[in-house]
Amino acid sequence: MNLWVRITGWLAFVLAAGYMLVPLFGMTEFSLKARRGVYSLDAYARVIGDTEFQATFGYSVTLALATIVLGVLIVVPTAFWVRLKMPWARPFVEFLTLLPLVIPAIVLVFGYIRLYNTSSFLPLTGSAAGTNLLLALGYTVLALPYMYRAIDTGLRTIDVPTLTEAAQSLGAGWVTILWRIVLPNVMVAVLSGAFLTFAIVIGEYTLAALLDRPAFGPYLQRIGTNKPYEPFALSVISFAITWACMGLIQLATRLSKHTKAQR
Amino acid sequence: MSFLTIEHLEKSFGTNRVVQNFNLTIEKGEFVSLLGPSGCGKTTVLRMVAGFETPSTGRIVIGGKDVVNLRPNQRNIGMVFQAYALFPNLTVADNIGFGLKVAGRPRAERTARVAEMLKLIGLPDLGDRFPFQLSGGQQQRVALARALAPSPQVLLLDEPLSALDAKVRVSLRNEIRAIQKKLGITTIFVTHDQEEALSMSDRVVVMHGGRAEQVGTPFEVYNRPATKFVANFVGMLNTLEADVIDPATGRVRIGGTETSLRRALPAGRVTLAARPEMIALGVQPGRDTILEGKITSVDFLGSVIRIRARVDGSELAFDTFNSTDAPPPAPGSDVRLSLLASDLLLLQDP
Numbered sequence: 024m025n026l027w028v029r030i031t032g033w034l035a036f037v038l039a040a041g042y043m044l045v046p047l048f049g050m051t052e053f054s055l056k057a058r059r060g061v062y063s064l065d066a067y068a069r070v071i072g073d074t075e076f077q078a079t080f081g082y083s084v085t086l087a088l089a090t091i092v093l094g095v096l097i098v099v100p101t102a103f104w105v106r107l108k109m110p111w112a113r114p115f116v117e118f119l120t121l122l123p124l125v126i127p128a129i130v131l132v133f134g135y136i137r138l139y140n141t142s143s144f145l146p147l148t149g150s151a152a153g154t155n156l157l158l159a160l161g162y163t164v165l166a167l168p169y170m171y172r173a174i175d176t177g178l179r180t181i182d183v184p185t186l187t188e189a190a191q192s193l194g195a196g197w198v199t200i201l202w203r204i205v206l207p208n209v210m211v212a213v214l215s216g217a218f219l220t221f222a223i224v225i226g227e228y229t230l231a232a233l234l235d236r237p238a239f240g241p242y243l244q245r246i247g248t249n250k251p252y253e254p255f256a257l258s259v260i261s262f263a264i265t266w267a268c269m270g271l272i273q274l275a276t277r278l279s280k281h282t283k284a285q286r
Numbered sequence: 287m288s289f290l291t292i293e294h295l296e297k298s299f300g301t302n303r304v305v306q307n308f309n310l311t312i313e314k315g316e317f318v319s320l321l322g323p324s325g326c327g328k329t330t331v332l333r334m335v336a337g338f339e340t341p342s343t344g345r346i347v348i349g350g351k352d353v354v355n356l357r358p359n360q361r362n363i364g365m366v367f368q369a370y371a372l373f374p375n376l377t378v379a380d381n382i383g384f385g386l387k388v389a390g391r392p393r394a395e396r397t398a399r400v401a402e403m404l405k406l407i408g409l410p411d412l413g414d415r416f417p418f419q420l421s422g423g424q425q426q427r428v429a430l431a432r433a434l435a436p437s438p439q440v441l442l443l444d445e446p447l448s449a450l451d452a453k454v455r456v457s458l459r460n461e462i463r464a465i466q467k468k469l470g471i472t473t474i475f476v477t478h479d480q481e482e483a484l485s486m487s488d489r490v491v492v493m494h495g496g497r498a499e500q501v502g503t504p505f506e507v508y509n510r511p512a513t514k515f516v517a518n519f520v521g522m523l524n525t526l527e528a529d530v531i532d533p534a535t536g537r538v539r540i541g542g543t544e545t546s547l548r549r550a551l552p553a554g555r556v557t558l559a560a561r562p563e564m565i566a567l568g569v570q571p572g573r574d575t576i577l578e579g580k581i582t583s584v585d586f587l588g589s590v591i592r593i594r595a596r597v598d599g600s601e602l603a604f605d606t607f608n609s610t611d612a613p614p615p616a617p618g619s620d621v622r623l624s625l626l627a628s629d630l631l632l633l634q635d636p
């Protein structure tokens with residue numbers, strides 16, 4: 024290969040990496056400076072020791088898990104059915120699932136509040152449980168583009184119609200087919216979708232704030248305006264969570280044993 | 287009373303009628319092939335029996351019960367697909383045991399049945415493998431075992447051998463037939479390979495344009511084709527134009543030769559046909575018709591030699607056996623061919 028091409032390639036890589044890593048490094052460095060003159064984990068200790076951190080973080084994790092379950096329950100059968108019976112509808116469904124990327128969350132949440140307020144036909148915002156449910160449903164919508172893409176791509180690696188017919192001829196009904204054949208075969212895709220969903224929900228601010236729920240996103244925001252070092256420690260923690268999710272996606276892909284042949 | 291009856295079966299996709307007035311009865315334990323060119327509706331018939339397509343009209347009766355309104359998972363039918371269709375997430379043993387598991391059979395029974403099936407297909411030690419760790423032939427055998435494990439009433443196979451290479455294809459077709467006989471399971475086998483159909487089946491259904499053109503044993507279909515299409519599609523065929531001189535006794539003139547088929551023929555010009563094995567090189571005893579021709583090509587295939595000769599404007603292909611002391615004739619040389627006129631087939635449109 025031409026030497027110049029190689030040098031330019033490396034240069035571009037170093038610039039891009041620097042562009043992303045330098046601020047991260049600065050942020051991390053600053054978060055360690057809570058004690059004057061030395062590096063320490065004081066900021067982290069204070070953040071993690073904060074009961075509000077624990078409560079909001081726990082709340083968001085629970086909500087993320089609920090969102091993942093909801094998403095899987097909605098998306099796997101839908102993507103399966105579209106592939107099996109209505110391949111012509113795929114572009115429309117894809118477009119529909121991409122809408123949350125186009126419609127700002129703020130618009131979405133005002134729509135929800137209008138639709139489900141206390142004087143509506145379904146007063147979800149009237150109770151804490153109802154609002155939690157509404158928030159989980161909202162997150163499911165926000166995560167839809169990622170979930171649907173991941174699972175639909177996963178379905179592409181198997182011959183859905185033939186496997187379905189094989190299972191049917193062996194006596195299986197729809198639930199058995201989905202549970203024992205489809206889901207295990209798209210597990211890697213489901214996990215990538217799940218980790219992405221987790222990363223999104225953990226830091227989400229708009230929906231949680233406007234529905235007035237004690238989630239991690241609004242907590243981050245509040246700390247950020249009130250404390251010097253803690254926000255940076257929190258940011259580092261958030262980054263670590265997101266990256267851990269990405270790492271887990273990679274791990275899941277590696278560990279799946281029966282899909283090796285198709286790679 | 288036959289075990290499986292298909293009556294007046296029809297199927298249209300939109301305005302496209304792909305199966306028309308299809309009738310077939312199959313006895314218990316019989317092996318029947320659907321043979322025909324691509325697009326003639328073989329798969330569609332099979333899928334209607336399996337329940338994956340709904341007939342536009344017609345009845346399908348299995349074991350005295352009309353199954354048309356049953357869903358595929360209620361029909362107790364085993365199906366083997368061209369693309370194997372093994373579940374990639376399950377081991378070989380779990381694939382084979384899938385039908386029993388769905389049916390809620392206890393674990394001990396499943397384990398025993400899976401072991402029995404693995405032995406039946408000759409892969410007793412591969413139960414723990416995943417499908418991607420098997421060859422195509424092994425995968426298809428597992429697919430067969432999976433279809434047979436729940437003891438279905440009928441076994442359906444849709445071109446199960448066409449994804450395999452030639453050697454495996456021949457050995458596996460013998461194996462499938464042996465297993466089918468051993469279990470005595472009623473079987474419908476779809477193929478577009480005539481050799482497969484003729485060698486495996488009790489009876490063959492030759493399909494064309496969504497219809498069954500002829501139903502018969504391989505011997506009948508090959509030696510007494512009912513229509514021009516069947517004659518052409520099954521086996522290799524040489525056609526000869528002939529003028530009928532005397533319709534009552536079957537006297538005809540082929541080129542410069544006069545001979546008699548010894549059976550009544552329609553008057554005028556007819557198309558006669560000869561299988562390659564009806565034609566012999568040289569004048570042979572017991573053959574009453576001699577044709578003069580010129581060799582156009584000689585293909586040495588090993589134990590047989592395929593020779594083509596031009597006779598009276600049409601080309602005839604026939605085979606001779608290789609022999610160490612008689613080399614085949616050279617292209618361009620004049621030859622005499624002999625055949626028995628009463629063997630000749632009369633080709634007619636239905």
Ligand SMILES: Nc1ncnc2c1ncn2[C@@H]1O[C@H](COP(=O)(O)OP(=O)(O)OP(=O)(O)O)[C@@H](O)[C@H]1O
Nearest residue numbers: 299302304322323324325326327328329330331478
């Ligand atoms: N779902 C469908 N929708 C529309 N047309 C179909 C459908 N399935 C089959 N056809 C048409 O029906 C005809 C018969 O198809 P079928 O698959 O039964 O043929 P086949 O004999 O199995 O051919 P092959 O040997 O190529 O498998 C074809 O012309 C095909 O295009």
Ligand SMILES: [Mg+2]
Nearest residue numbers: 328329330444
């Ligand atoms: Mg077919």
